[in-house]
Amino acid sequence: MKPSEELEAIAKQQGCCVEDLKFAQHMDSIDPIRPLRQDFHYPKMKDVKNTDLSIVNGEEDCVYFCGNSLGLCPKKTKEYMDIEIDKWSKIGVQGHTNGDLAWAHCDERIDKDMAKIVGGKEGEVAVMNGLTVNLHLLLISFYQPTKERHKILCEGKAFPSDHYAFESQIKLHGYDPATSLRLLEPREGEFTLRTEDIVKTIEEEGESIAVICLSGLQYYTGQYFDIPTITQAGQKQGCYVGWDLAHAAGNLPLYLHDWGVDFACWCSYKYLCGSAGTLAGFFLHDKYRNNNFPKLLGWWGHNMDTRFQMDNVMDLSPGAYGYRISNPPGFLCVPIKASLEVYNKTSMTELRTKSKLLTGYLEMLIKKQYGREETNNASTTGVYIDIFTPSDPEQRGAQLSLSFSICIQTVFKELEKRGVVCDKRYPRVIRVSPVPIYCSFQDVHRFMKYLYDSIQAAKDST
């Protein structure tokens, strides 16, 4: 059953329409993970910037639909941070080996929970550096171009940082991005890439492709790629296949080990609520546990047992740990630990179940009110919203990318006045992500009201 059908069925059962507040309230009342919102600081209208407190109630929660950019603060963050600051204050260097987050081991205290999020087996996941830094470390190993096989295959609209990483890696090896960076573009008139087209390109050009690296979930379109199919297609052609999971980790269930993905990296500040710019994830499949790839090494990749003999003879940790370079920052493990504890109260499967309904709910309300193909709600006539995120729930996560028939500048400002926190890309796109771990059906309902008011105000002001 499609989410929209499921939602309509529930509404019918409840004797109301999906547009009714009552319906949203009912959906929240049957949401088994509703209490998890309480584990985060959900911002208030009065605190977020640019709200107009003459039109909204300052004490009310804002509508936080920006978890695709930065997740909310887990409440335990402060308590755990105080413990670390206090430890540092009281025992200085001895904090390296004392306390739950003993700094010499603090990354190892969180990477098992992190592995669960992405479906990594023991030894496959490390938590370190930033996302793009990890991408580079992986490419140093996996991208070893030869005259015959020199290409990196990626999305035409890859996230800029990845694009620059690919270009610079290609140049590092003396190749030219113009000929070695192969960009996948959607068909004319389409916004997202079709799996069949990706696979076709891989089949046609696979022999010249060294590495395939797409984002698991596209930051701009919200498209969720078919990771196992693409991975298999690439590997069949002898390519290494890796994934940037910035927008996928913590958003939907992943099975990196089972899918046989060669490598992956992701950040922990979006769906994973690990704080701005915090440590990133790193996945190396078990099949490369003991590999002979080139690597950039540091002492933190040295086996712990012998690391402090400091004899300058490298005794490399197997798997992902061998890629660790510098000693880990205790203060960044704090919020990640706080957040993963909340994730441990549920599961990616349970989150996904809610997410499909929550985003499906948002989609159906937008379509009903602003869709070109629906009987438009009279009062909004004249303004259309196209959703260029795939309508198939299997091909997307929490995020919807909305394309407005009017310039979004004023709409966005009006949304801000009403405490809607989301994200814009001029001239027409607003990205909204009702994140299942802390967002509710009533948030979606409120969003629709504020969106309506914002569009009205935008129309009035022009």
Next chain:
Amino acid sequence: MKPSEELEAIAKQQGCCVEDLKFAQHMDSIDPIRPLRQDFHYPKMKDVKNTDLSIVNGEEDCVYFCGNSLGLCPKKTKEYMDIEIDKWSKIGVQGHTNGDLAWAHCDERIDKDMAKIVGGKEGEVAVMNGLTVNLHLLLISFYQPTKERHKILCEGKAFPSDHYAFESQIKLHGYDPATSLRLLEPREGEFTLRTEDIVKTIEEEGESIAVICLSGLQYYTGQYFDIPTITQAGQKQGCYVGWDLAHAAGNLPLYLHDWGVDFACWCSYKYLCGSAGTLAGFFLHDKYRNNNFPKLLGWWGHNMDTRFQMDNVMDLSPGAYGYRISNPPGFLCVPIKASLEVYNKTSMTELRTKSKLLTGYLEMLIKKQYGREETNNASTTGVYIDIFTPSDPEQRGAQLSLSFSICIQTVFKELEKRGVVCDKRYPRVIRVSPVPIYCSFQDVHRFMKYLYDSIQAAKDST
């Protein structure tokens, strides 16, 4: 005047001996930066691990001589951290552009003060990643071996992480560390490297050396190298010369720009008190502001003005900023900011003036009591301490590396019982660093007492 002479002169003037508590108290009373200790949490006897509260007073400060490993916690850390956690809690993603440490700019809010510490000009210093990660990023640019010029010259006892970084970079380019990693060794029977010998090696083998990379201050011996002389000697031979300043930054004044150093990196958790595993420093000399070196790029190297157009056309920031890869972690800028504010209350020159006296004081007391060449204090007969850190104050920083004539295992345990926090390397070496920004002459005096008691106890127990 040598520090020991200066100290003796002051003692004489005060009508006491340098061994007297009165003398240490006097030195503290005339120390212009004595109040800075109050800006840090100086651990108490009762809090540090393994103290025996039946022999020391728990309320007393410990003797923290381990700032060469991890600096103390600046008191402002908690206040500033609370601000960031509170900001995240209240406004979520908007924290990227709001507040003093707006996360999208937080590294730029601290790098100017960081540049002062190392003598970097505007645009030469960035704060990012970990030390060894930065070393790799710099080597990717500076180490481009050719058949003729393929060597990296470093210390035989380089810090392990650097050693592994060098080895892996050499292998990355298809060379063999056995022939391309050139290790400098001290003369037989000596512990430290002579500048003349380093220069001679450079002159003899310079043509085959691509990069010279030593630590500014040797972690094991405490030797401070003659950075300008070695840099010049290397550059004269056409080598790039870079420095790992882990133990030098915040320890003594550095003039990286004026010395014409090609590149440098350092961590901020030792003398700079920036918290365990925190962001590291990165220096690229202005002469390479716009260079064509290979680089590992990311979106954070893109000019800020145009970064968020996200058109995947790289518009690289000049200088060090162009080497930034991932977006910076706000929570790590917090303690660095807190610490650099304390550094801003003094200067590296002022710290160095105190440091020379403080470490000179420690050295003279150790020599008087445990030196082979002095008339030994009768009660300690039988135990000698050799200091293998250079006795010339210009060739060292705060740290002294002490080599005991007895195995240090028990001595170290006894020191711990007395609240002395320092660092051991079996079988014979204990490193102690009276850090001038928060240590006092009375700390040195107390250390000497605890050392004496510990040696006695160690002797009794054998």
